[in-house]
Amino acid sequence: MKDLCCVNEENVTIVHNNLPEEDDIVDISEIFNLLGDPTRMRIMAALCIKELCVGDLSSFMEISQSGVSHQLRLLKKNRIVKTRREGKNIYYSVEDDHIKQIIDIALTHIHEK
């Protein structure tokens, strides 16, 4: 395929020189990918309110305990959530404020206009 399209060399160079590291781009796209599934976002929205254990989460979501556990594993692996053990239970909560901020801004975005 010939892509002879418009190429503004100057702009392309500017962008190329100021783009974040490729690794960083991949890393943040992974974070967004994790937040980009309705099930996981439901989990995160819940954890933004209160720490919960797996059973709590699966009880008000239409997903098996196993399904919730699988998703929490992904979220934890990428430092989106953290855990705290208390006897037989493991309580999940949001890793830090960045995550909450990101979700808040996104909520603002969809509500405006």
Add this chain to the structure above:
Amino acid sequence: MKDLCCVNEENVTIVHNNLPEEDDIVDISEIFNLLGDPTRMRIMAALCIKELCVGDLSSFMEISQSGVSHQLRLLKKNRIVKTRREGKNIYYSVEDDHIKQIIDIALTHIHEK
């Protein structure tokens, strides 16, 4: 399947009553899903620096013009980017500051610690 797991009724009720609307959860997960692909994030990172047309974008990404166009279509449909026509070219840019903020915070998040 019996999920007799721990269910802290009180916590579940609190969360249930304070959870965002289901529609909102789905909507913001869609936004994150769009940002959650390396190719689209590369596009967004570029547009955060400067408005660009399709040809510009495909020239420094390892993707065909068609591929870029398909992704831009998705991004525009969900108000992540906006367009401006200038002659035969169509310039794409970031829709608003929310998107830039979200990306910035995510970058901060992965860099810390």
Add this chain to the structure above:
DNA sequence: TTATCACATGAGCAGTTGTTCATATGTTAA
């Protein structure tokens, strides 16, 4: 008009992903 450029779109396919089932691990209490 016609030719060319810039971009959009539909089809098709390979690769990925979210879910459930079955089972394993680890903790607590008897």
Add this chain to the structure above:
DNA sequence: TTAACATATGAACAACTGCTCATGTGATAA
């Protein structure tokens, strides 16, 4: 120890997604 509970994990599969190819659409210039 054994039983019961809470969570984790591996396998399997249907559904989804991002890519390319081929083609279509719309704007400009001759």
